[in-house]
Amino acid sequence: MLNASWWWFFGGSFLDALIGPNLFFPGEPFLLAAGYLLSNGPVYGVVSVLIGGFIGDQLSYFIGRRYGVNGRRWLSQRIPKTRRAIARARLVLRKRGPLVVAIARLLGPVAWIMPFIAGSYALPWVTFTVFSLIGLFIGVGQFVLAGFLLAQGIELLPDMATVTLFLKEHSLFVIAFSTASMISLMLYRSKSWKKWLNISVCWLVVMLGANYYHFFVGDAYAFGAKEITNTKQSLPELDYTVYPGLAPVYQAQPINIVVVGSTPQKLMDELGWIENKTFSRDDVTFSRYLSLLSKELPPISDLYWDRQPQWYAYQLAGDLINRKHIRWWYAGKEAQSKKEIWVGSVSYDNALKLAHYKGIITILHAIDPDIDMERDKVAESASEAGWAVQYKQLGKPVAYSKSRHYFSDGRVVVLSKKKSINKI
Structure with missing residues (x-):
């Protein structure tokens, strides 16, 4: 841990903000050090640099109020490098006023003399104080955050394999977005009164083309999937989240049902579920897709558990908007009992939405937020069909919110087939 008292951080930030010393004294090392200290727990470094910066700004403001024109003239004559900064600060202060005070710490050399200039031009003290505080939190915060991240180490940054996976998965979207942007720019420069309509049509056509290529032509489902290497598992150690893509940038959905010692096909057959096609496991052509739509059995979009696409997907009879569906993944065998483990995610589709899915923006079904209700219905049906049902706290409680x-x-519902007893 960095061993330094509060005055060390206060003094560095204060001198960095005070007109005169700040022209020669670099304060950034002290702000970075405060972030480094914060990563280990203590907050006094951050508090000290904020107080030091605030007092330095206030003193610089009042020095400007007191000495005004003479102070600017003295700075310009004695320290020539301040002339450009003073002229620029005066111009932007007159044009933008308080806003410039708030962002001055992001404007390089302007930050050195902005409080002094604001005082010399008699910007109201209350206005200066409010907006300089905003600027203080922005300017100091960026270096504190940088110090915090540096202290955490390189592990916070994704490795090259993750970056490569993200770029490969999103390459089609990047190409489509760039193409639509360039065409839109050319259309915008035209003088046609239909240019906004043409731009809208352009984006629609390009994105529809990207979707068609993704689902029916390209190899989006041919890379990145992970094969099972460790088949010895225990239920508490499994991951109970799934994602609509491989790169770690997607919203999670829950694993909420597990079958132990049997196959999900047997359960699904007994409960009357219908098997669906999926894009990763089946060869779904566009004509096949239209045929499945006509039967109200469209392919189910892929989810990934442990970077594996679902092995099977099923749904209950419904329409194109409203349907209950479940996906299954093979998770290996229990370490002690050697029984097979299958994990599943059951939910209810009740709407359509624009979604970020496997590197593209497309229209998918939206699931009803109350996934517990669907889990309980499967458990009830399985119990009536003679399956043993247990509820285990294997996942984490998640509250519904905008995020x-x-x-x-x-x-999680754990299902297993009851042993039959032969009657004599």
Whole structure:
């Protein structure tokens, strides 16, 4: 841990903000050090640099109020490198006023003399104080954050394999976006009164083309999937989240049902579920896709558990918008019992939405947030069909909010086939 008292951080930030010393004294090392210290727990470094910067700004402002024109003239004559900064600060202060005070710490040399200039031009003290505080948090915060991240180490940054996977998975979207942007720019420069209509049509056509290529032509499902290497598992150690893509940038959906010692096909057959096609496991051509749509059995979009696409997908009878569906993944065998483990994600589609899915933007079904209700219905049906049902707290409770698209108590239904007893 960095061993330094509060005054060390306060003094560095204060001198960095005070007019005169700040022209020669670099304060960034102290701000970075405060972030480094914060990564280990103590917050006094961050508090000290904020207080030091605030007092330095205030003193610089009042020095400007007191000495005004003479102070600017003295700085320009004695320290020539301030002339350009003073002229620029005066210009932007007159044009933008408080906004410039707030962002001055992001404007290089302007930050050195902005509080002094604001005081010399009699910017109201309350206005200066409010907006300089905003600027203080922005300017100091960027270096504190940088110091914090540096202290955490390179592990915070994705490795090259992750970056490569992200770029490969999103390459089609990048090409489509760039193409649509260039065409839109050419259309925008035209004098046609239809240019906005043409731009809209351009984006629609390009994105539809990207979707068609993704689902029916390209190799989006031919890379990145992970093969099972460790077949010895225990239920508490499994991951109970799945994602609509391989790169670690997608919203999670829950694993909420597990079958132990049997296959999901047997369960699904007994409960009357219908098997679906998927893009990763089946060769779905466009004509086949239209045929499945006509039967109200469209292919189910892929989800990935442990970087594997689902092995099987099923749905209950429904229409093109509303349907219950479940995906299954093989998770290996229990370490002790050697029984097969299959994990599943069951949910209910009740709407359509624009979604970020496997590197593209497309229209997919939206799931009902109450996934626990669908889990409980499967458990009830399985119990009636003679399956043993257990609820285990294997997942984490998740509250529904704008950043999450489902809520759950985190419990997982564990199903196993009851042993039949032969009666004599």
